[in-house]
Amino acid sequence: MPAEHAHEHAGATHRHPVDFDPTAAGPDPFSAERRADRPLRIGIGGPVGSGKTALTAALCRTLGAETELAVVTNDIYTTEDADFLRRAAVLDTSRIEAVQTGACPHTAIRDDITANLDAVERLQRVHPGLELVLVESGGDNLTAVFSRGLADAQIFVVDVAGGDKVPRKGGPGVTTADLLVINKVDLAERVGADMSVMCADAHRMRGDLPVITQSLTDDPSAGDTANWVRQRLAEWSRSTEPVV
Numbered sequence: 001m002p003a004e005h006a007h008e009h010a011g012a013t014h015r016h017p018v019d020f021d022p023t024a025a026g027p028d029p030f031s032a033e034r035r036a037d038r039p040l041r042i043g044i045g046g047p048v049g050s051g052k053t054a055l056t057a058a059l060c061r062t063l064g065a066e067t068e069l070a071v072v073t074n075d076i077y078t079t080e081d082a083d084f085l086r087r088a089a090v091l092d093t094s095r096i097e098a099v100q101t102g103a104c105p106h107t108a109i110r111d112d113i114t115a116n117l118d119a120v121e122r123l124q125r126v127h128p129g130l131e132l133v134l135v136e137s138g139g140d141n142l143t144a145v146f147s148r149g150l151a152d153a154q155i156f157v158v159d160v161a162g163g164d165k166v167p168r169k170g171g172p173g174v175t176t177a178d179l180l181v182i183n184k185v186d187l188a189e190r191v192g193a194d195m196s197v198m199c200a201d202a203h204r205m206r207g208d209l210p211v212i213t214q215s216l217t218d219d220p221s222a223g224d225t226a227n228w229v230r231q232r233l234a235e236w237s238r239s240t241e242p243v244v
C-alpha cells in the first residue's frame with residue numbers, strides 16, 4: 001500500500017499516493033564477488049563538507065602502517081580531494097587515484113561504477129598485495145549511496161553543522177549504510193545541535209545498524225571508525241572465496 005502525501009492547493013487539501021518512500025529503500029541487492037585476491041572496498045559517502053576527506057585522511061594515517069591501503073577519490077571537475085591527500089602525505093602518491101565524475105557524484109558511485117572499478121584495478125596493478133581500498137565519493141545529497149558492486153561496505157558521513165534534523169530526514173545513506181558517522185560533534189553546542197536528538201533519530205531510522213559520533217578535531221586518529229574498519233577487514237579475510 002503506497003504512502004500518502006498531502007498538500008494544499010487553492011485552499012483545498014489534496015492527497016496523492018507516494019509510490020517511492022526513500023526511507024523504506026533497502027540496500028542494492030547486487031554484490032561483487034568476494035575473492036581473496038582482491039582488496040576489501042569501503043565506500044565513504046555523505047553530503048558536501050561533512051568531513052569525508054578528513055575521515056579518509058585520518059583512516060590512512062591510522063591504518064596505513066598496519067594495512068596495505070589505497071584510496072580512490074571522486075570529484076566533479078577537479079582532483080581536489082586527491083590533491084589534498086597527496087599534500088597531506090597520508091599515503092604514498094602511488095596509492096591515491098582520482099576519478100573526475102563530470103556529473104553528480106552519485107552517477108559514478110551508484111549508476112555507472114566503471115571509472116571507479118578501473119581506478120581500483122590500476123591501484124591493484126601497482127600494488128598487487130592491496131588489502132583495503134577506500135573509495136571516497138564527492139559530496140552529494142541524502143539519496144547518494146554506493147552500488148554494492150563497487151563498495152563491499154559503506155560509511156555515510158553527516159555532520160552536526162548540517163543541523164540535528166538530518167538523521168530523521170532518512171534517505172538510503174542514513175538508513176542503509178553499514179556505518180553512519182555523525183561528525184564534527186565538537187561544533188554541536190556552537191551550532192545549537194542537540195546530540196541526544198541526533199543519536200536517537202539515527203538509531204530509530206537505522207534499527208540495529210551502527211552509529212558512531214566523532215570529532216576529528218578531538219580525535220584526529222578517528223579511533224572508533226578505524227576499529228570498525230579493522231573489524232570489516234577481519235570479516236573479509238574470514239569470508240572471501242579462495243582463488244583456485
Ligand SMILES: Nc1nc2c(ncn2[C@@H]2O[C@H](COP(=O)(O)OP(=O)(O)OP(=O)(O)O)[C@@H](O)[C@H]2O)c(=O)[nH]1
Nearest residue numbers: 047048049050051052053054138139184215216217
Ligand atoms: N570542527 C571540525 N571540523 C571538521 C571535522 N571534520 C572535518 N572538519 C572540517 O570540515 C571541512 C570540510 O571537511 P572535508 O573533509 O573537506 O569534507 P568533505 O565531506 O570531504 O567535503 P566535499 O568533498 O567537498 O564534499 C574542513 O575544513 C575540515 O577541516 C571535525 O570533526 N570537526
